[in-house]
Amino acid sequence: MPQRAAAKPTLSGFTDTSSASTTQALISKSKSAGQHMTGLNNPHNWCYANSLIQSLRLSPGFGGELANKDWDKLYVLPRKSDEKSDHPRLMARIIANLFYWMAEGSFPVMKAQTLMDYSLSLCNANSVQQFGSARQQDASEFMTWLMDALHQETNTKRDKEGQEKYDSPDMRNNKSLIQGASEWWNKYSVANQSIIDRYWRGVQAQVVTCTKCNNKTLSWTPVDTIMLHIDSPKLQTLEQCLSLNSNEEVLDGYQCDNCHSNSRAMKAVYYPRLPELLCISLSRFSVAEGKVSRNITWNLNKLNMEPYTADHRIPTDRTEHPAPQYEYECYAVIIHAGRDISSGHYFTYARDLTLADSSMWYKLNDSQISKVGRQPEIFGNSNDTPYLAFFRRKQSGSSGGKL
Numbered sequence: 199m200p201q202r203a204a205a206k207p208t209l210s211g212f213t214d215t216s217s218a219s220t221t222q223a224l225i226s227k228s229k230s231a232g233q234h235m236t237g238l239n240n241p242h243n244w245c246y247a248n249s250l251i252q253s254l255r256l257s258p259g260f261g262g263e264l265a266n267k268d269w270d271k272l273y274v275l276p277r278k279s280d281e282k283s284d285h286p287r288l289m290a291r292i293i294a295n296l297f298y299w300m301a302e303g304s305f306p307v308m309k310a311q312t313l314m315d316y317s318l319s320l321c322n323a324n325s326v327q328q329f330g331s332a333r334q335q336d337a338s339e340f341m342t343w344l345m346d347a348l349h350q351e352t353n354t355k356r357d358k359e360g361q362e363k364y365d366s367p368d369m370r371n372n373k374s375l376i377q378g379a380s381e382w383w384n385k386y387s388v389a390n391q392s393i394i395d396r397y398w399r400g401v402q403a404q405v406v407t408c409t410k411c412n413n414k415t416l417s418w419t420p421v422d423t424i425m426l427h428i429d430s431p432k433l434q435t436l437e438q439c440l441s442l443n444s445n446e447e448v449l450d451g452y453q454c455d456n457c458h459s460n461s462r463a464m465k466a467v468y469y470p471r472l473p474e475l476l477c478i479s480l481s482r483f484s485v486a487e488g489k490v491s492r493n494i495t496w497n498l499n500k501l502n503m504e505p506y507t508a509d510h511r512i513p514t515d516r517t518e519h520p521a522p523q524y525e526y527e528c529y530a531v532i533i534h535a536g537r538d539i540s541s542g543h544y545f546t547y548a549r550d551l552t553l554a555d556s557s558m559w560y561k562l563n564d565s566q567i568s569k570v571g572r573q574p575e576i577f578g579n580s581n582d583t584p585y586l587a588f589f590r591r592k593q594s595g596s597s598g599g600k601l
Contacts, residue, residue: 237565265297273352379470401471413456436496526589
């Protein structure tokens with residue numbers, strides 16, 4: 199992978215430009231390239247990584263910060279108490295360099311060799327799944343792994359780890375889930391403030407209600423991806439999948455901490471804090487059933503997430519706590535092509551929401567890039583099925599219309 203021009207070497211083996219004006223000039227050149235898209239070579243079974251790289255690079259804000267090296271200034275990494283030198287942040291540097299050259303537009307096709315080699319070295323060192331090898335891997339699992347690495351390398355409060363307290367907020371006095379999530383996030387943020395927290399991380403609330411005493415037990419979890427099961431043959435839209443995910447589930451033999459009875463309870467999942475960038479994964483792979491090829495559709499320009507943010511039976515004081523914007527627009531979809539879980543191919547449909555005309559979609563299939571128009575045929579193919587969908591919180595005047 200080429201290195202940046204007019205640069206000086208650093209201890210990490212990567213480069214930083216020595217002139218701010220040179221950097222800005224290159225950034226301006228990149229932006230003026232318009233609708234240029236860079237393909238990615240696939241020498242082995244790297245389609246899972248190529249499709250994700252394309253989606254992440256075109257993620258508004260996130261991709262731009264990394265491509266423009268803003269992450270290095272915005273996310274200054276402190277040393278932990280037992281560290282004598284700065285963290286090299288190799289993963290973030292590698293991705294930033296790759297994004298930069300893909301956005302710069304000098305090469306029609308590139309190869310993510312450095313990223314894949316480094317990924318494989320980390321996997322070998324930690325005896326985990328072999329990302330970067332010649333074997334096919336899962337795009338969703340690679341995203342989870344990559345997000346964790348980027349969080350670790352951009353967490354400006356990493357020196358505070360161990361000081362945060364994740365005890366559940368006091369939910370008495372009809373406090374809403376949205377208010378509770380805000381309080382929990384403030385506690386989480388004591389030791390967590392990364393580029394992943396900034397763009398991708400939301401809060402999942404699990405509510406378990408005892409049917410005997412009506413006591414509610416809440417648990418809070420940071421999430422980067424909303425995982426949706428699509429097993430039911432009745433499911434046809436993404437909204438139906440989200441509704442099913444939030445429906446109450448019966449728990450038999452529940453031990454209630456309040457009334458101490460062994461009874462039935464109802465469990466429900468909500469997302470009271472939504473991130474700027476939203477990733478939704480459709481669980482299409484099952485060891486027992488193979489690939490679930492059910493056709494799930496959605497409006498590419500408008501997804502309303504408000505029904506899935508909170509239990510609306512719990513009052514919300516909208517006057518003191520204004521509701522956030524809940525409408526999202528889709529900018530990338532990773533497709534899995536194939537009939538089973540043991541083989542297949544990944545590619546991406548994507549558009550650039552940072553452009554004045556953001557309605558043009560592209561098919562990014564490894565090294566092959568093609569325009570597919572303003573109404574891409576993403577849905578309806580029994581073999582080529584959406585697997586990961588990427589959304590941005592809608593902006594005023596964006597492609598889906600004003601809020």
